[in-house]
Every structure is written in structure tokens, then in C-alpha cells.
Amino acid sequence: MKKVIYIWLVKLVSRWKRVKDPQDIVYLMSFAGNEHLIKAFAELAKQLGRNFTVLYLPQCQAAATKLAAEGIQTVEFTDGFDFVFHKLQLVMQARLLLCDNYYAFLSGCAFDxxxxxxxxxxxxxxxxxxxxxxxxxxxQRSAADKRRFQKVYDQFDEYLVGSKKMAQVFAQSYHVPRTRMNVIGYPRTDELFDKNWQMQVSQNIKQKYPDIIGKEIILYTPTYRENSAGKPVMNLPEDFYQLVNQLSGNQRLIIKLHPHVKAAEKQLKQQLNSDKVIWVDDFSTNDLLLVADRLITDYSSVIFDYSLLPNAKQILFYCYDYDQYAQQVGIQADFKSWIPGKMVTTTADLINEVQQPLEATDFTQFNRLWNTANDGHATERVLQTELKYIQK
Structure with missing residues (x-):
């Protein structure tokens, strides 16, 4: 009932705050990592004499602070009365509204x-x-919830994707027409093609962690998991530590966990106390992909980025809870048919794979499927495409 009332309030206030000729560009940010695109739109807005605002959720505070330092207007928001009565008007003044996620309040926005x-x-x-x-x-959700979900999905006039495959997933998952899909490229991947960025970040990591130089680097990045109460958990198999014991003298394991599982990370550090394990807090997962010879993950979208890098050699899918995860969270039905690496479900099998001589994987077919339009120039195309709506 609270959600219904809140969305009703959003609908009422959005009608009140809607302007006849909106001119602004607004970016809704729930994830960091797309700052390159944000800066590009900020510069475009400046050239056109338009206001540009980034409305961000609290978890993006660090990224927002850096953007603000470069003169970009940033405003923190969370759902609530303050947002509805003081910040929703920023959304309703947008000629172009860029969203990086599902935002529930959009179901009530009375956009023209x-x-x-x-x-x-x-x-x-x-x-x-x-x-x-x-x-x-x-x-399992109520009919009212389902109607609210679809109202959010229907608000998006355009979906920007990097492949026909992702377009298919969106159309099927959101019940929206394929005509709304624009296979134009995923802007965040542009950075992955930047040779200067690749070299600089790689050098910075090696300078900070010299022990990795000349070693075979294995990066482990498990996906974020929650328990039945919605709390973050880290439920690695009890025998995971055996992987560390079986690493060769030339191998180093970098473990990069999700920020929400900090408590579990502390405990895991005690269990995996070894010179062969490196914990890195001062570089992002995207950064660490640049020094990884092998990537171990499970259901993380990091694979779509890693496969584009020149240093990418092998991906191993350590899916120790595959059946449970598929039943409780849900995995794309054709997952096993297109993964660009071997899937293992036990630590023993993972150890066996890691002990094999490293052979480079050909990611061509995988990238044709998922990275079709990602070529380092997606941001340019997005700006050109959206310019016609800004100047409409």
C-alpha cells in the first residue's frame, strides 16, 4: 500500500512539475563506471547551453564527488518525500533522461x-x-506490482545495447517491442579499447603490486549473492582454500569481491593467508582485468568486458552452486551454450583447470554474439543519436 501511495504521489507531483518545453539533460546513476559518457554529455550540454545534472544514489558518492570536482552538477537522491517534492522536478525538466537501471519511481512519472x-x-x-x-x-508478485513494473519498462523510449543478443534479452525480459532497441554499442566499453588507458593502469597496478610482475595472474571475481533475507553473503565451498595450496610458484591469485561483502572478505583473508593471494582495494575490477591472464568468475557480467581486452586468455566458470542459483535467482536459459570457457562445479575440477598449461582462448565468436557493436566508438554514436532529441 505504501508503494501505491508513493507512486500516486510521484504521479501527482510530476504532473505539477512538468514543463511545456523541457530543455535539460539528466542522468540517473546507480552504478559508477560510465563517467566517460557522463563527461561527454556534460560537454555537449555546455556547448548547447543546456543544463546537465547527474542524479545519483548514495552508493555512487565517490564517483559523483569526482564528477562534481570537474564542474558537473551532481545531486544525491533516494526515494522519499524529499525526492518527490524537491528533486523530482529535475527529472521532469529533462528533454533527455538517461537511466542506467530500473528506477521504480519512473512508473509514476507523467512524461510527455x-x-x-x-x-x-x-x-x-x-x-x-x-x-x-x-x-x-x-x-510471485501481486498483479499491482506487475502493472507497476511494466509501467517502468514502458517508459523507456529507447534501449541502447551492444548486440542483437542483448536486445533480444531486453525485449523478452521487459516485454517491450524490438523496435525500441538500438544496437549502437555500450559506451562503458569504449575505455577498454583505449591503449593509453590500458598501459597506464597496467603500469600503476604493477608498480603498486610488484610481486605480480612476470607471474601468471589469476583474477577471481565472484558475483554478488544474497541470502533469503536479502542480506549479502559469501558462501564459498569449505574446500576453496585448497585452490591456494595448489597454485604453482609462478601463479598469483587476486581476489576481488563485491563491496557489499566486506565482512566476509575480512574472514576470507584470515582463511586464505598466503603470499600467493593478493587482495586489492585500490583498483577497480575493470582495472584488474588488465593484468589477468585467467579470469575465474561465475554469473558476473565482467566476462563481457574481459573478452574485449588484448591480454584476455582464459575464463573459467566456477559455478559451485549452479543448480541452487538457477532455481533461486535465475540464469539465462542458453547460458551453457555460449559461455567462452569451461564451467566447473567443484573446487577439485577448478584446481585441475588452473594447473593446466595456459592456452589463449579465441573470443571471436563470443564477441560477435555479445559485443557486436562495441568498437571503442560507442560514445560518439550515442551523442550523435541523442542530439536529435535534445534539439527537437
Whole structure:
């Protein structure tokens, strides 16, 4: 009932705050990592004499602070009365609204879509986990909830994706027409093609962690998991430590966990106390991909980025809880048919794979499927595409 009242309030206030000729560009940020695109739109807005604002959720505070330091207007928000009465007006003044996620409040926004163009950018380059109507819990929700979900999905006039495959996933998961899909490229991947960025970040990591120089680097990045109460958990198999014991003298394991599992990380550090394990807090997962010879993950979208890098050699899928995860969270039905690496479900099998001589994987077919339009120039195309809506 609270959600219904809140959305009703959003609808009422959005009608009140809607302007006849909106001119602003607004970016809704729930994930960091797309700062390159944000800066590009900020510069475009400056050239056109338009206001540009980044409305960000609290978890993006660090990224927002850096953007603000470069003169970009940033405003923190969370759902609530303050947002509805003081910040929703920023959304309703948008000629172009860029979104990186599902935002529930959008179901109540009374946009005039002839005046406001709403774009879904998303926060991942591909999809392994199910979402939207394909998410397992959706079927159990009330009819009112389902109507509210679809209203959000229908608000997006355009979905920017890097492949026809991702377009298919969105159309199926959100029950929206394929005509709304624009296979234009995923802007966040542009950085992955930047040779200067590759060299600089790689050098910085090696300078900070010289022990990795000349070693075979294995990067382990498990996906974020929650328990039945919605709390973050880290439920690695009890025998995971054996992987560390079986590493060769030339191998180093970098473990990069999700920020929400800091408590579990502390305990894991005690269990995996070894010179062969390196814990890195001062570089992002994207940065660490640049020094990884082998990537071990499970259901993380990091694979779609790693496969584009020149240093990418092998991906291993350590899916020790595959059946449980598939039943409780949901995995794309064709996952096993297109993963660009071997899937293992036990630590013993993982150890066996890691002990094999490293052979480079050909990611060509995988990238044709998922990275079709990602070539380092997606941001340019997005700016050109959205310019016509800004100047409409």
C-alpha cells in the first residue's frame, strides 16, 4: 500500500512539475563506471547551453564527488518525500533522461514523450542473470506490482545495447517491442579499447603490486549473492582454500569481491593467508582485468568486458552452486551454450583447470554474439543519436 501511495504521489507531483518545453539533460546513476559518457554529455550540454545534472544514489558518492570536482552538477537522491517534492522536478525538466537501471519511481512519472526522450543505458554489457519478467520472483508478485513494473519498462523510449543478443534479452525480459532497441554499442566499453588507458593502469597496478610482475595472474571475481533475507553473503565451498595450496610458484591469485561483502572478505583473508593471494582495494575490477591472464568468475557480467581486452586468455566458470542459483535467482536459459570457457562445479575440477598449461582462448565468436557493436566508438554514436532529441 505504501508503494501505491508513493507512486500516486510521484504521479501527482510530476504532473505539477512538468514543463511545456523541457530543455535539460539528466542522468540517473546507480552504478559508477560510465563517467566517460557522463563527461561527454556534460560537454555537449555546455556547448548547447543546456543544463546537465547527474542524479545519483548514495552508493555512487565517490564517483559523483569526482564528477562534481570537474564542474558537473551532481545531486544525491533516494526515494522519499524529499525526492518527490524537491528533486523530482529535475527529472521532469529533462528533454533527455538517461537511466542506467530500473528506477521504480519512473512508473509514476507523467512524461510527455513527445517532449522528453527516456533512454535505458543499463549497467552491464550483457546478461547472465535473469531480470524483469524472466526473474523467478516476478511470477510471485501481486498483479499491482506487475502493472507497476511494466509501467517502468514502458517508459523507456529507447534501449541502447551492444548486440542483437542483448536486445533480444531486453525485449523478452521487459516485454517491450524490438523496435525500441538500438544496437549502437555500450559506451562503458569504449575505455577498454583505449591503449593509453590500458598501459597506464597496467603500469600503476604493477608498480603498486610488484610481486605480480612476470607471474601468471589469476583474477577471481565472484558475483554478488544474497541470502533469503536479502542480506549479502559469501558462501564459498569449505574446500576453496585448497585452490591456494595448489597454485604453482609462478601463479598469483587476486581476489576481488563485491563491496557489499566486506565482512566476509575480512574472514576470507584470515582463511586464505598466503603470499600467493593478493587482495586489492585500490583498483577497480575493470582495472584488474588488465593484468589477468585467467579470469575465474561465475554469473558476473565482467566476462563481457574481459573478452574485449588484448591480454584476455582464459575464463573459467566456477559455478559451485549452479543448480541452487538457477532455481533461486535465475540464469539465462542458453547460458551453457555460449559461455567462452569451461564451467566447473567443484573446487577439485577448478584446481585441475588452473594447473593446466595456459592456452589463449579465441573470443571471436563470443564477441560477435555479445559485443557486436562495441568498437571503442560507442560514445560518439550515442551523442550523435541523442542530439536529435535534445534539439527537437
Amino acid at each position: 514523450h513527445q517532449q522528453t526522450h527516456v533512454v535505458q543505458l543499463w549497467h552491464a554489457n550483457g546478461a547472465i542473470k535473469t531480470f524483469g519478467w524472466e526473474e523467478l520472483t516476478t511470477a
